[in-house]
Amino acid sequence: MSAARRFRWPLFVFAALVLGPMTWAAATPVRFDSREELFEIPKGTWARRMAGEKIEILPQEIRLVAGERDILVLRNRDDVPQIFGPALMMPGQSFRLPFESAAEYQFACTAHASGQMTVIVSEALTSPWARLVWRAGKILKRAKWLEQGG
Amino acid sequence: MKRALTLLATLAIVLAVPAVDAGDGAFKSGVFDPPSAAPDFQLQGSNGAPVVLSKFRGKVVAVAFGFTYCERICPVTLANLSQVFRQLGAAAADVQVIFVSVDPDRDTPDRLREHLQSFNPSFLGATGRKMQIDAVRQAYGVFAEKAVSENKKLGYAVHHSSSIFLIDREGKLRVLVPFGRSPQAILNDVNLLLKR
Numbered sequence: 001m002s003a004a005r006r007f008r009w010p011l012f013v014f015a016a017l018v019l020g021p022m023t024w025a026a027a028t029p030v031r032f033d034s035r036e037e038l039f040e041i042p043k044g045t046w047a048r049r050m051a052g053e054k055i056e057i058l059p060q061e062i063r064l065v066a067g068e069r070d071i072l073v074l075r076n077r078d079d080v081p082q083i084f085g086p087a088l089m090m091p092g093q094s095f096r097l098p099f100e101s102a103a104e105y106q107f108a109c110t111a112h113a114s115g116q117m118t119v120i121v122s123e124a125l126t127s128p129w130a131r132l133v134w135r136a137g138k139i140l141k142r143a144k145w146l147e148q149g150g
Numbered sequence: 151m152k153r154a155l156t157l158l159a160t161l162a163i164v165l166a167v168p169a170v171d172a173g174d175g176a177f178k179s180g181v182f183d184p185p186s187a188a189p190d191f192q193l194q195g196s197n198g199a200p201v202v203l204s205k206f207r208g209k210v211v212a213v214a215f216g217f218t219y220c221e222r223i224c225p226v227t228l229a230n231l232s233q234v235f236r237q238l239g240a241a242a243a244d245v246q247v248i249f250v251s252v253d254p255d256r257d258t259p260d261r262l263r264e265h266l267q268s269f270n271p272s273f274l275g276a277t278g279r280k281m282q283i284d285a286v287r288q289a290y291g292v293f294a295e296k297a298v299s300e301n302k303k304l305g306y307a308v309h310h311s312s313s314i315f316l317i318d319r320e321g322k323l324r325v326l327v328p329f330g331r332s333p334q335a336i337l338n339d340v341n342l343l344l345k346r
Contacts, residue, residue: 096181096183
């Protein structure tokens with residue numbers, strides 16, 4: 001049996017399992033249900049922190065997409081004021097911050113151990129490559145989240 | 151001389167930003183919902199009189215925290231506000247800028263006045279004892295910490311939050327403008343608050 005024949009089926013399976021999803025990820029437009037990316041401080045967070053629990057609500061890095069998902073919304077559902085991202089928020093208060101252009105934004109944030117929060121706003125996902133990279137990033141982010149125990 | 155050149159260069163950069171249509175009915179910066187009362191304060195003013203925030207009810211107030219020896223952030227913030235004032239025209243009479251020092255050891259009322267004069271003579275500086283300043287900072291969630299300055303001649307720097315707080319005519323804290331927003335975006339938000 002020639003090498004080409006021997007590898008025909010594995011190549012076909014590889015193409016179906018890898019190239020197929022990649023083609024779909026690059027070709028299919030990304031649709032968002034809303035332009036808002038919401039993060040909430042749940043009720044009782046302050047009490048849990050006071051009890052010594054380490055709670056990280058805001059990720060160190062937030063990724064948004066210009067023109068599509070470009071509004072960061074922070075909400076304090078706790079009973080005490082909280083510094084959340086760049087803002088000091090009263091109980092029950094929301095903070096809605098839109099981003100108009102693709103760039104990397106740095107904020108001083110005492111809620112993070114590093115004292116800094118980064119918001120990365122990428123260009124609109126119009127090219128196949130941008131869609132592919134964005135979807136791969138989402139999968140990696142989800143994998144990281146599962147690794148940390150969901 | 152060097153300081154004047156730095157200020158001029160900053161102004162030139164800010165003025166070089168192309169003018170865009172300011173105002174499509176939505177705020178361009180961060181909006182608090184519902185808005186809460188802006189924490190009141192009384193500090194020593196650069197005009198020789200006490201600065202009491204609540205005395206400015208009826209005006210839109212822009213509160214920025216910084217220090218006069220700041221080389222990178224505060225000159226840009228003040229230049230942006232200066233440009234906003236120029237574009238507001240007559241409506242600027244309904245807006246007050248208060249620059250609260252996070253470096254009360256060096257920022258005397260006289261120094262603040264001299265510094266702010268080059269941006270806009272109507273800008274008010276506010277300083278006081280460290281304890282007073284710390285209380286105001288904390289009420290606004292503003293971080294400030296002394297740090298080693300890259301410019302040894304200055305002695306030290308102060309790392310601090312660089313947002314601008316926009317307070318409406320009723321004294322409610324409505325908008326937080328993160329550093330880096332354009333003068334047009336700030337103008338848009340100030341105009342929206344003036345119309346309310």
